[in-house]
Amino acid sequence: MKKFLNLCIIIALAYACCGKGNSLEEKVENTLSQLTLEEKVALTHAQSKFSSGGVPRLGIPELWHTDGPHGIRPEVLWDEWVQAKWTNDSCTAFPCLENLAATWDRELSALYGKSIGEEARYRKKDVLLGPGVNIGRTPLNGRTFEYMGEDPFLASEMVVPYIKGVQSNGVAACVKHFAVNNQEVRRTGTSSNVDDRTMYEIYLPAFKAAVQEGGAWAIMGSYNLWNNQFNCHNERLLKDILKGEWGFDGIVVSDWGGCRDDDEAAANGLDIEMGTWVDPDLEVEGASNLYNLYHLANPYLERLRDGRASMEDLDDKARRVLRTIYRTSMSEEKHFGSFTSPEHFAAGRKIAADGIVLLKNDGALPLNIPQGGRILLVGENAYKMMTVGGGSSSLKTKHEIIPLDALREAFAGKADVIWERGYVGDTTTDYNLVVTGQDLSESRSPEQLLADALAAAKDADQVIFIGGLNKSKNQDKEGTDRLDIVLPYGQDALIEALAEVCPNLVVVNISGSPVAMPWASKVNAIVQSWYGGSESGHALADVLTGAVNPSGKLPFTMPFALADGPLKTQRQYPGIKEEGKQWWQEYYDEGVFVGYRWYSSKGIPVQYPFGYGLSYTTFELSGAKLSASSIKAGKEVSATIMVKNTGSVAGAEVIQLYVNDEDASVERPARELKGFQKVFLEPGASAKISFKIKPEHLSFFDADAHSWKLEPGDFHILIGTSSENLPFDLPLKVS
Ligand code: GLC
Numbered sequence: 033m034k035k036f037l038n039l040c041i042i043i044a045l046a047y048a049c050c051g052k053g054n055s056l057e058e059k060v061e062n063t064l065s066q067l068t069l070e071e072k073v074a075l076t077h078a079q080s081k082f083s084s085g086g087v088p089r090l091g092i093p094e095l096w097h098t099d100g101p102h103g104i105r106p107e108v109l110w111d112e113w114v115q116a117k118w119t120n121d122s123c124t125a126f127p128c129l130e131n132l133a134a135t136w137d138r139e140l141s142a143l144y145g146k147s148i149g150e151e152a153r154y155r156k157k158d159v160l161l162g163p164g165v166n167i168g169r170t171p172l173n174g175r176t177f178e179y180m181g182e183d184p185f186l187a188s189e190m191v192v193p194y195i196k197g198v199q200s201n202g203v204a205a206c207v208k209h210f211a212v213n214n215q216e217v218r219r220t221g222t223s224s225n226v227d228d229r230t231m232y233e234i235y236l237p238a239f240k241a242a243v244q245e246g247g248a249w250a251i252m253g254s255y256n257l258w259n260n261q262f263n264c265h266n267e268r269l270l271k272d273i274l275k276g277e278w279g280f281d282g283i284v285v286s287d288w289g290g291c292r293d294d295d296e297a298a299a300n301g302l303d304i305e306m307g308t309w310v311d312p313d314l315e316v317e318g319a320s321n322l323y324n325l326y327h328l329a330n331p332y333l334e335r336l337r338d339g340r341a342s343m344e345d346l347d348d349k350a351r352r353v354l355r356t357i358y359r360t361s362m363s364e365e366k367h368f369g370s371f372t373s374p375e376h377f378a379a380g381r382k383i384a385a386d387g388i389v390l391l392k393n394d395g396a397l398p399l400n401i402p403q404g405g406r407i408l409l410v411g412e413n414a415y416k417m418m419t420v421g422g423g424s425s426s427l428k429t430k431h432e433i434i435p436l437d438a439l440r441e442a443f444a445g446k447a448d449v450i451w452e453r454g455y456v457g458d459t460t461t462d463y464n465l466v467v468t469g470q471d472l473s474e475s476r477s478p479e480q481l482l483a484d485a486l487a488a489a490k491d492a493d494q495v496i497f498i499g500g501l502n503k504s505k506n507q508d509k510e511g512t513d514r515l516d517i518v519l520p521y522g523q524d525a526l527i528e529a530l531a532e533v534c535p536n537l538v539v540v541n542i543s544g545s546p547v548a549m550p551w552a553s554k555v556n557a558i559v560q561s562w563y564g565g566s567e568s569g570h571a572l573a574d575v576l577t578g579a580v581n582p583s584g585k586l587p588f589t590m591p592f593a594l595a596d597g598p599l600k601t602q603r604q605y606p607g608i609k610e611e612g613k614q615w616w617q618e619y620y621d622e623g624v625f626v627g628y629r630w631y632s633s634k635g636i637p638v639q640y641p642f643g644y645g646l647s648y649t650t651f652e653l654s655g656a657k658l659s660a661s662s663i664k665a666g667k668e669v670s671a672t673i674m675v676k677n678t679g680s681v682a683g684a685e686v687i688q689l690y691v692n693d694e695d696a697s698v699e700r701p702a703r704e705l706k707g708f709q710k711v712f713l714e715p716g717a718s719a720k721i722s723f724k725i726k727p728e729h730l731s732f733f734d735a736d737a738h739s740w741k742l743e744p745g746d747f748h749i750l751i752g753t754s755s756e757n758l759p760f761d762l763p764l765k766v767s
Contacts, residue, residue, distance in 0.1 A: 057355075059354075060351055060355050063087070063354050064351055064354060066090060067350065070333065072346050072350040073333055074086075074087070075350050075353040076302075076304055076346075076349045077308075077326040077329050078304075078307065078326065080323075081111055082098060082306075083097065084304045093361045093362070095159055095353070095357060095360070096156060097157070097158070097306065098152060098157040098161060099162070099424045100160075100425035100426075100427075101129050101161075101178055102126050102129065102162070102425050103123045103427040103565070104121070104152050104427075105123075105424070105425075105426070105427060106122070114464045114465040115428060115465045122428050122429055123427055123428065123429055124429065124566055125427045125429035125566040126147065126383065127384040127562060127564045127568070128178060128425075129177070129178055130180065130587060131387040131388075131544075131562035131563065131564055132144055132383055133180035133181045133190050133387070133587035134181075134560075134562065134584040134645075135383060136710050139193070140386060142196065143379050143383070144379065145195060145200075147197070149197055149198035149199065149201035152201065153367045154369030154370055154371040158203060159203070159356070159360070160203050161206050161208065162206065162207075163180070163195070164178045164209060165180050165188075165238035166179050166209060166235075166254075167181075167182060167187065167214065167238070168181055168182035168214075168545075168588045168626075169215075169605075169620070169626050169627075171588070171597070172215070172545075172594070173215050173514075173545070174215075174509050174512045174513045176508065176544050176545035176588070177508045178544070180238070181587030181627075182626060183587070183642065185705045187238035188242075189708070192242065192245045192246040195242055195247065196246060199359075202366075202367040204248075204282065204283075204359065205246070205248050205250065207242040207246075207250070207251050208254065209253075209255070210239055210254055211231075211254060211263060212224035212231070212256065213254035213256050216512055217606040217607075219254075220255040221256075222617070222618050223257035224257065224258055224618050225259055225617060225620065226258065226259070227620070228738070229623065229734070231258075232733035232740075233624045233733050234624055234626055240278055243274070243279075243280045243282075244279070248282060249283070249356055249360075250285055251274060251282065251284050252284075252285050252286070252287055253284055253291075255287050255289070260613070262291075262292045263290070264284075264286040264292070264297075264302055265292075265293060265300035265301065267300040267301065270302065282352060283353055283355075283356050284302050284304070285304045285306055286307070287306075287307070288307025289307045291306075291326075293327065294327045295340070297332070298332055298342075299342070299345055303352045308326050310325045328349075377567055378567075380564070380565045380566055384567055384568055385570075385571035387584045388560065388562070388571060388575045389560040389582065389585060390558075390559055390582040390646040391552075391559065391560055391640050391644070393646055394557060395556065395557075397538060398576065398577055398578025399538075399577055399578070401443065402447075402493060404446075406447060406450065407439065407493065407496065408485075408489055408492035408496070409436055409449065409450070409496050410451075410452045410485045410495060410496070410497050410498070411499035411523070411540075412453055412458075412472075413435070413457075413498045413499050414436045414496075415434055415451060415453070415472075416457070416472060418502060418563045418568065419565060419566065420462065420468050421460060421463045422503030422508060422563070423510020424510055426466065429565070429566050434568075435498050435572050436451050436569070439572075439576070442573045442576075452481075452488045454481055454499070454523075454526050455521045455522055456521065457502050458502045458504035458507065459473060459474070460472070460504055482529060486529060492534075494536065494538070495536075495537050496538045496576070497555075498540040499523045499526075499540075499542070500541040501543040501545070501547070502542075508543060508563075517545075517546055517593070518547070518548050527539060527555065531554040536557075537554075537556055538555070538556060538559070540572065540576075541560055542562065543560075543562070545588070546588055547590070548594075578648060581683040581684070582646065582647060583685070583686070585686045586640055586645060587642070588642060590639040590641075591636075592638060603621065604619060604622060627642055628642035628703070628755040629702075632701065632755060632756070638756070641755045641757075643753070643754040643755045644753075644757070645754075647683040647684070649679025649682070650677075651683075651685040651713070651753070652675070652678045653751070653759065653760070654673070655672070655673060656751050657673075658764060660764075661762075665727065665744055668724055670722055670725065671689060671751065672722045673687060673722075673751055673760065674719070674720055675711055675721055676718040677714065678716075682713065682715060683712070684712040685710070685713070685753060686708055686710045687752075687753065688707070688751070688753060689705070689708065689723045689750070690705050690706065690750040690755065690758060691706050691725070691729055693730065694747065696732060696743055696745070703750055703755060703758070709723070730747055745766060746763060746765055746766075748762065748763060
């Protein structure tokens with residue numbers, strides 16, 4: 033009889049849920065009304081390493097979560113981090129998100145999101161644990177490569193299309209790590225102490241855009257604390273701001289192990305608890321998975337039964353989880369996705385190439401090699417694969433084209449391409465049981481490696497140094513910060529030595545974060561490349577050969593030295609221990625003066641500025657003007673400018689618009705990015721670019737009033753092609 037009744041319920045529910053016209057909310061409410069207390073609680077926590085509960089009795093599937101922002105991580109065993117050694121889960125490795133940000137191209141971000149969403153859907157994953165949009169407060173942050181730069185406007189504009197692209201496949205983007213998780217040092221035990229103005233102007237905007245413009249279905253709470261409450265259950269952050277002010281209707285997922293407290297998890301806005309570190313000695317009924325010991329499992333059931341936790345909060349959690357299931361695995365639009373398709377590799381190659389930044393070029397690029405010539409590559413990064421490693425964003429990819437192979441391919445039949453390692457960086461070739469298959473062992477001494485490189489340089493028509501960082505410990509890796517921005521492994525000395533013997537030395541830095549370049553004046557050309565994914569080698573070769581005209585712009589400042597930056601004290605970074613406080617304390621004393629906001633306001637010269645990047649062609653900007661030179665507060669004004677390709681090859685320029693508030697009642701940065709457009713032009717062609725300047729672009733956040741404030745006065749609209757090259761200064765009076 034019971035089975036029959038259940039069957040009737042399932043049929044009725046199936047009809048109700050999938051019947052014509054039942055809106056999403058009706059389906060959610062309908063299902064919620066069927067659930068027992070235990071079934072609702074099961075929705076709110078993990079049941080395996082990467083899945084959280086569904087409702088088996090009603091045929092509602094569990095939610096499958098997957099890393100990461102750059103591609104779909106390989107399948108793991110039920111309760112493990114290491115890969116399960118499937119043979120059909122080698123993915124497309126897309127470029128790192130700092131590389132995407134460096135394209136300044138919203139359309140490429142949409143292409144990226146659509147492509148990675150297709151791979152997630154194909155792999156039957158419902159929640160993609162990415163993108164990450166934490167602002168680059170310090171160049172030392174070990175996960176800079178996973179994020180989208182040092183400016184909230186750039187990150188906001190670039191994250192929205194990615195989210196929409198992912199979610200067009202019925203996969204939830206889970207935007208992370210919310211919030212002010214701007215370092216890896218002691219990330220699970222440091223309180224980021226940040227004032228409201230700094231939060232609202234710098235660290236919240238990209239998340240707000242993700243929710244309100246991107247329509248993100250999921251947000252990941254971060255490991256750290258904000259003002260001494262853990263962010264995975266930070267009442268102000270999750271209930272007041274995210275769900276209250278912003279109207280977020282999706283799920284808050286904890287970072288893996290980020291949920292730390294029974295009562296706060298129940299009451300402060302966390303919806304799904306994942307990856308909690310439960311004491312493995314506490315075997316529960318012999319089960320290996322210990323999931324019943326999660327904060328939102330047995331302890332939560334107890335609190336619900338004895339009244340310490342509210343049923344209303346439970347229903348809110350369950351409602352959000354069901355809403356996510358109906359948006360993804362039970363979506364009425366059945367998506368199939370696609371995996372490692374030629375289109376995905378082509379997308380990866382284009383995004384990687386369009387984010388490569390040409391920092392200097394005294395003529396060596398694009399490469400001009402005589403027939404039968406010889407190109408020497410020096411540096412470990414010409415050879416080392418980078419898709420494996422770096423932390424949770426590590427991937428098992430179908431293929432990774434390294435620079436050496438791509439350049440050999442590009443010059444086949446035209447020139448020899450040989451390689452000298454030059455130095456030994458990281459010999460690791462595996463991560464979580466994924467192996468690259470490379471052998472990076474080395475028997476030569478550093479002196480021998482240098483001698484061999486210099487000897488080979490003598491016979492080369494062109495020498496290209498390809499080095500940088502490599503996603504190993506302290507070199508762009510989750511869980512560790514960098515220790516300085518100086519290149520490791522003696523690369524500076526090697527570059528200097530090569531520059532002595534190679535007048536047209538080209539240096540390619542592959543990294544996900546800024547590095548110091550003390551040798552910049554001694555080399556002919558400098559290229560900032562990135563962890564470009566499966567097609568990274570092809571993308572770099574495309575730019576070096578001129579097949580692609582570089583159009584990337586720096587998403588962060590390249591300072592001369594770390595000490596030039598705004599973080600001067602331990603108190604600011606990486607934090608201090610204070611009497612009577614359980615957790616480390618870090619104070620964002622620099623306030624809104626982060627990145628170029630700091631350097632430009634203090635007049636500190638930098639190696640290469642935010643927004644900077646050269647091209648193989650030249651552009652001319654002219655005729656910048658505003659539609660009005662004075663406006664009433666609250667009105668919009670538009671800015672227009674002509675841009676012309678005055679060179680001999682097609683290319684793209686990124687026109688950038690910054691605002692300056694000359695007489696604010698608070699200290700404001702000398703300039704703030706509030707508009708950018710990438711425009712592609714054939715030689716000799718022109719285009720008119722226009723920007724709409726809205727009141728919020730001119731405002732600052734008044735923490736006392738808890739609102740944005742536009743003060744009347746004199747403003748300057750600055751337009752140009754980098755944060756330090758703004759030749760047009762248009763005055764704007766706001767009355
Ligand atoms: C990690 C990372 C997070 C990742 C999660 C699952 O610790 O902080 O970005 O998505 O755990 O691997």
